Amino acid sequence: MTTFSDEASLQVEIQEEFDIISARARARVFAEALGFGIVDQTRIATAVSEIARNALIHGGGGKMILLASKDKKGLEIVIVDEGPGVPNIDRVIGHEYSKPGGLGLGLAGAKRLMDEFYFESKPGVGTKVTMRKWLPSGFRW
Amino acid sequence: MEEVSRSSILKIEDFLLATPQEAMHDIAAIRFRDDILRRLKDTKVNGLLIDLSGIDVVDSFMGRTIGEIANSANLIGAEVAMIGLRPDVAITMVEMGISLGNVYPHLNLDLALKFLRNQRRGG
Amino acid sequence: MWKKLISRSANRSFDLMTVTQLDEETQAFVTEFVKAISSENYEDITRPEYENLLTMLRGISANRAELGFTPTEIAVFILCFKEVINTVLEDKSEDPKELASDVLVIGNLMDKLALYTFETFVASREAIIKKQAVALEFTNPMIMVWDNLIAFPLQGVLDTYRMAKFTEEMLDAITRHQAKVVIVDLTAIPTMDTATCHRLIQAIEASRLMGSEAVVTGISPSVASIIVKLEVGLKARTLRELREGINYAFRVMGLKVVEEVS
Numbered sequence: 001m002t003t004f005s006d007e008a009s010l011q012v013e014i015q016e017e018f019d020i021i022s023a024r025a026r027a028r029v030f031a032e033a034l035g036f037g038i039v040d041q042t043r044i045a046t047a048v049s050e051i052a053r054n055a056l057i058h059g060g061g062g063k064m065i066l067l068a069s070k071d072k073k074g075l076e077i078v079i080v081d082e083g084p085g086v087p088n089i090d091r092v093i094g095h096e097y098s099k100p101g102g103l104g105l106g107l108a109g110a111k112r113l114m115d116e117f118y119f120e121s122k123p124g125v126g127t128k129v130t131m132r133k134w135l136p137s138g139f140r141w
Numbered sequence: 142m143e144e145v146s147r148s149s150i151l152k153i154e155d156f157l158l159a160t161p162q163e164a165m166h167d168i169a170a171i172r173f174r175d176d177i178l179r180r181l182k183d184t185k186v187n188g189l190l191i192d193l194s195g196i197d198v199v200d201s202f203m204g205r206t207i208g209e210i211a212n213s214a215n216l217i218g219a220e221v222a223m224i225g226l227r228p229d230v231a232i233t234m235v236e237m238g239i240s241l242g243n244v245y246p247h248l249n250l251d252l253a254l255k256f257l258r259n260q261r262r263g264g
Numbered sequence: 265m266w267k268k269l270i271s272r273s274a275n276r277s278f279d280l281m282t283v284t285q286l287d288e289e290t291q292a293f294v295t296e297f298v299k300a301i302s303s304e305n306y307e308d309i310t311r312p313e314y315e316n317l318l319t320m321l322r323g324i325s326a327n328r329a330e331l332g333f334t335p336t337e338i339a340v341f342i343l344c345f346k347e348v349i350n351t352v353l354e355d356k357s358e359d360p361k362e363l364a365s366d367v368l369v370i371g372n373l374m375d376k377l378a379l380y381t382f383e384t385f386v387a388s389r390e391a392i393i394k395k396q397a398v399a400l401e402f403t404n405p406m407i408m409v410w411d412n413l414i415a416f417p418l419q420g421v422l423d424t425y426r427m428a429k430f431t432e433e434m435l436d437a438i439t440r441h442q443a444k445v446v447i448v449d450l451t452a453i454p455t456m457d458t459a460t461c462h463r464l465i466q467a468i469e470a471s472r473l474m475g476s477e478a479v480v481t482g483i484s485p486s487v488a489s490i491i492v493k494l495e496v497g498l499k500a501r502t503l504r505e506l507r508e509g510i511n512y513a514f515r516v517m518g519l520k521v522v523e524e525v526s
Contacts, residue, residue: 017166017167017168018166020166020167021165021166024198028197038229039228039229039232039233041229042197042198042227042229042230042232042233043233043236045197045198046198046199046200046233046237049198049200049202050200050201053167053200053202105201106200106201106202108238109200109201109236109237109238109239110237112236112237112238113233113236113237
């Protein structure tokens with residue numbers, strides 16, 4: 001597993017509405033700097049928008065950390081909050097949370113946009129979402 | 142932080158042209174929605190045109206809001222057309238599974254207006 | 265003098281390169297060559313004293329390969345130099361026997377250098393040709409059928425990566441040409457895997473969101489069954505041939521092809 005170094009990292013607070021916009025703008029710029037194309041930048045910004053909103057609305061606020069992989073070929077986004085957490089992860093992307101405004105829809109969508117997606121949540125502790133996207137490897141032989 | 146809203150709602154021919162600008166956070170989006178619906182009611186127009194060319198991210202919240210605008214507009218009696226969706230945003234929305242509801246997408250302003258004029262004639 | 269010889273051998277050096285470039289190359293070669301032979305090793309070009317010269321020759325080879333030189337032309341570059349050296353040796357020599365052996369030694373050395381240059385050149389050329397072939401396989405040529413009407417006859421093997429690239433190209437083309445209708449012709453695509461099919465359906469939906477109508481032609485039975493299994497549904501007009509697609513598009517756009525009565 002490629003390591004993500006702290007050398008090139010950025011932290012963004014998510015405490016109010018406008019921070020969601022900041023977060024996705026920062027993520028977009030970070031992605032562009034790593035060489036992601038426009039469509040990937042939008043995918044990343046949109047995924048950030050979804051998860052950051054969840055952290056704010058359901059998690060009571062949190063923060064986002066952007067990291068670049070050591071070989072600069074990938075991007076990792078971690079969004080954590082110290083909110084109530086979700087008791088049953090399996091149900092999240094299922095029916096229970098799929099009503100509009102619920103967690104499910106946004107999470108499922110964000111997962112589809114990224115290459116790797118990890119959701120950890122403990123009731124009473126908080127929620128942590130880790131997402132990764134890799135630069136396309138170009139020509140295939 | 143000062144909010145300078147560059148979003149606009151203009152009357153064009155017999156329709157309303159709503160142009161949300163980027164970096165619209167949730168509260169502003171809801172306010173924009175309410176503004177549009179109020180103007181629709183006041184001006185008694187039969188068509189609403191939403192220009193999304195200034196939008197760089199449509200997430201599930203934005204998608205839902207646009208859907209709400211469209212549904213309410215329909216109930217009030219106006220058809221809703223949409224223009225200006227950016228290619229990267231279109232791809233992302235489809236991959237996420239976001240739907241905009243009863244909105245008719247068009248290539249550009251001309252075609253959208255033609256469409257709305259036709260709708261008004263009951264075509 | 266060397267340059268005169270090169271131009272006399274009627275190769276295209278002066279057409280494909282600037283005079284300055286040729287000057288630089290010949291100068292660099294002479295410099296490195298002199299340095300290399302000052303080691304008195306005229307035999308083994310794999311020895312370190314020849315490393316700089318070989319690196320330089322590799323550079324010249326690669327450069328000329330990109331410029332489109334032929335293998336003969338690059339060999340001529342070295343062989344002309346051989347002539348030059350022989351002339352110099354002739355001038356400087358007093359003993360015919362010594363001259364003969366000197367010419368032989370230098371001749372062998374130059375031949376080895378020429379072969380080396382030739383080989384690296386051929387390798388560079390092959391790499392370039394391969395790259396071009398791959399590039400061609402990945403582009404999706406677009407036909408501008410009429411104002412506001414574009415068509416993409418897809419070819420080759422489609423995987424999710426190519427389909428993703430195609431989606432971007434198609435949507436950009438829709439914007440650029442304000443395409444009211446875009447025809448995606450799959451006649452040359454016998455089969456696709458499920459994931460790629462899914463991407464195609466998404467591409468069609470994205471084009472719809474941008475205000476364009478997509479028409480898909482030439483779906484094979486194999487592709488059809490994959491689409492059906494996906495249950496998502498292809499929301500586009502589907503027809504057998506590209507021609508029918510164009511016909512349909514014209515109708516939708518209110519255009520008619522009329523035969524001229526002479």
